[in-house]
Amino acid sequence: MSKKIPLKNRLRADFTKTPTDLEVPNLLLLQRDSYDSFLYSKDGKESGIEKVFKSIFPIQDEHNRITLEYAGCEFGKSKYTVREAMERGITYSIPLKIKVRLILWEKDTKSGEKNGIKDIKEQSIFIREIPLMTERTSFIINGVERVVVNQLHRSPGVIFKEEESSTSSNKLIYTGQIIPDRGSWLYFEYDSKDVLYARINKRRKVPVTILFRAMDYQKQDIIKMFYPLVKVRYENDKYLIPFASLDANQRMEFDLKDPQGKVILLAGKKLTSRKIKELKENHLEWVEYPIDILLNRHLAEPVMVGEEVLLDMLAQLDKNKLEKIHDLGVQEFVIINDLALGHDASIIHSFTADYESLKLLKQTEKIDDENALAAIRIHKVMKPGDPVTTEVAKQFVKKLFFDPERYDLTMVGRMKMNHKLGLHVPDYITTLTHEDIITTVKYLMKIKNNQGKIDDRDHLGNRRIRAVGELLANELHSGLVKMQKTIKDKLTTMSGAFDSLMPHDLVNSKMITSTIMEFFMGGQLSQFMDQTNPLSEVTHKRRLSALGEGGLVKDRVGFEARDVHPTHYGRICPIETPEGQNIGLINTLSTFTRVNDLGFIEAPYKKVVDGKVMGETIYLTAIQEDSHVIAPASTPIDEEGNILGDLIETRVEGEIVLNEKVK
Incomplete structure (x- = not known):
């Protein structure tokens, strides 16, 4: 039976079996809100266009003689209505002007430092006409109605995967990726020999310890960051370790014996929290450590006899070395516990690999500082053939991941990093921190040892929507980066007095113009609007595409990315997708779904x-x-x-x- 719903001047029949009190929302709100937030500031939030300009300005020349600052932007009114633009075959748009401030600095002729401001010139510069969204959330470009389709793309943040090894059969390779919105991708991966490597932007891989050394960590710091250290005592022909160093709630790999040799817990039995409490109450401080497990462990600290180093840090213990230690009267030494829960020897293996890697570099560069050599090694991998000094290499590594001008995780990426790794880094820090990189490697080590959770790249928690405002902001940013480079080059080559220089002499809007028009006229996501009927028009505007710039390439996409995922339930229509090459890559938002501020x-x-x-x-x-x-x-x-x-x-x-x- 149908249910009669009275409307203004008619009755509507409702045949739904499941009762609902949800009204159909504004189906075009996503497009409208996204473009409005790009052009105008709302609720005290900066507009997207302001953010883009502020990320590029101020621009300064190499000699600190001139600074070019951004002072604001303003929009004019459209000359024509939507109808007139369509009839005349022109673009329905509004003019954009930006205020730019040129500051000339007084400089000390001897020291070259700034003494004060010599002159300030401010000017409004016309950039170009920005296409304006119509009330139907479409654009009129050269008289033709077009729609910018929303992009469903991989969210910035960290993602962990497992893949089958291409070299060893029945072996899984574990990888972790830190994906920014803008900047260098950072990969961590195990090879078939369980050595942990880092890779930047799919360049040649380097042992992960080289990356940490380039970040200015010493060998001992790296060991302490990734491994629990255990003090070993030699007493009465037995090796003892502190009882407190054992993992709780884990099955014992060996018979647990006290210093007198009495068995407390058999191998294979679980060391429960209750048992630990009971043994601590009985004042058990040291337990026996079997020699067969002690063999092949690595030293966490050098073994010293007086001021002489008997065995260096990371030396692998064998029977001969243990005898050598006893003969010289050393009673205690510290080992790396790579057998602890969620740990393996991958970082130790990386140290071995990086020793080989830096050995040749040490001879050619004639530098003893291993941290400086590590930075030079990364520079050589990223820019092969370029001449490099220690200082240049260190600055290069710093700018790769820790410079806001070159690296941006965005708030979404920061939220994803914090959520996955259990961090508490503030939202406004959108570059990587040392803690991010260290915790990512620790989590990858846990995954390798069955203690972490692998991510599903097709899960909608790892994919987000980039609507028209964000897509255009990204295009505008790439145009402004080109303009910034041109301005810097112009300032470097200019000689003589700058007194007659005006802001419009430096700001060339051609690059911005070409970028914006290329996006609307030739971009993969800017399409002729489907005008078959009003329903197909709305459907077109709610379409999601996994293709486009920064998205997937349809020729290389496998079945998994095209398939219906459980998280699509209530969010993406599982039926409406084209046949052929684009199947599963072009989707449509479901009726009652909504998109939050972060694009999820x-x-x-x-x-x-x-x-x-x-x-x-x-x-x-x-x-x-x-x-x-x-x-x-x-x-x-x-x-x-x-x-x-x-x-x-x-x-x-x-x-x-x-x-x-x-x-």
């Missing part, structure tokens, strides 16, 4: 309490959804909202599970 798609859910569906509607992202038990909308309920039946088919973290209704 949210689906509406009804809360269930004690088996009863409540009236409250909650919107969840795919990441938030993972911590809930999700039942389908078609679950049978009675008139009061109670779920019928005791067992219900539900989805938990992407897996279909039968659950009791009270859950």
Whole structure:
């Protein structure tokens, strides 16, 4: 039976089986809000265009004689209406002017330092006409109505994967990737020999310890960061270690014996928290460490006899070395516990690999500082053939990941990094920190040792929407970067007095103009609007494309990226996708979904309490959804909202599970 819904001057029949109190939202709100936030500031937030200009300015010449500052932008009014623009075959747009301030500095002739401001000149410069969105959320470009399709692309942040090795059969290779919105990609990967390497922008890989040395960490600091250290004592022909160094709630790999040789816990039994508490109350401080496990461990600190180094740090222990230690009367030494839970010897192997890597470089560069050599090694990998000094190499490494001008994770990337790695770095820090890189390597080590969770790159928590405002901001940024380089080159080559120089002599808007028009006229995401009927028009504007700049390439995309994913439920239509090459790469947003400020798609859910569906509607992202038990909308309920039946088919973290209704 249908339900009659009275509207203004007619009745509407509702045939839905599942009752809903959700109204169909404004289907074009995503496009409208995105472009408005690009052009205009709202609720005290900077507009997208302001952010882009501020990321490029101020521009300064090499000799600190001139500074070019951005002082604001303003939009004029459109000359023509939408109808007139279509009839005349022109672009419906508004003029953009930017205020630029040119500062000339007084300089000390001897020291070359700034003494004060010599002159300030401010000028409004016309940049170009910016296409304006119509009320139908389309654009009129040269008289033709076009739509900019939303892009569904990989979210910045950190992602961990496992892949089959191309060299060894039945072996999995684990990788971690730190993906920025702008800047160099950083990869961490194991090879088939379980050595951990770092790779920047898919260039040649280097042992991961070279990256840490280039970040100015000493060998001992790196060991302490990644491994628990264990003090070993030699007493009564036995090796003893502190009881406190053992992992709780783990099965023992050896018989646990006290210093007198009494067995406390058999091998294979679990060392529970309760047992630990009991043994501590009995004042157990040291336990026996079997020699067969001690062999092949590595020293965490050098073994010294007086001022002479007997065995260096990272030396691998064998019977001969242990005898040597005893013969010289050394009773205690410190080892690296690479057998601890979630650890392996990959960093130790990386040290061995980096020794070989730096050995030749040390001879050619004639530098003893290994940290400086590591920075030079990275510079040579990234810029082969370029001459390099120690200072240049260190600055190069710093700018790669820690300079806001060259590297940007965005707030989304920072949120993803913090969420995945359990960090508490503030949102406004959108460059990498040392803690980010160290924690990423630690987590990858955990994954290799079955203690971490691998990511699904097709999960909608790892993909986000870039709407028209963000896409245009990225294009504008690339145009401004070219302009910035031109201005710097011009200032470097100029000689003589700068007194007659004006801002418009430096700012060349051609690069910005060509970038913006190329985006609207030739970009893969800017398309002729489908005008078959009003419904196809709305559908076109709600389309999602995984293609386009920074997206996937359809010739190289496998089946997994095209397939329907469990997180698409309530967010992306599983049916509406084209046939042929683009299948699964072009999708459409579902009716009731919405997109949050960070670009993640949210689906509406009804809360269930004690088996009863409540009236409250909650919107969840795919990441938030993972911590809930999700039942389908078609679950049978009675008139009061109670779920019928005791067992219900539900989805938990992407897996279909039968659950009791009270859950």
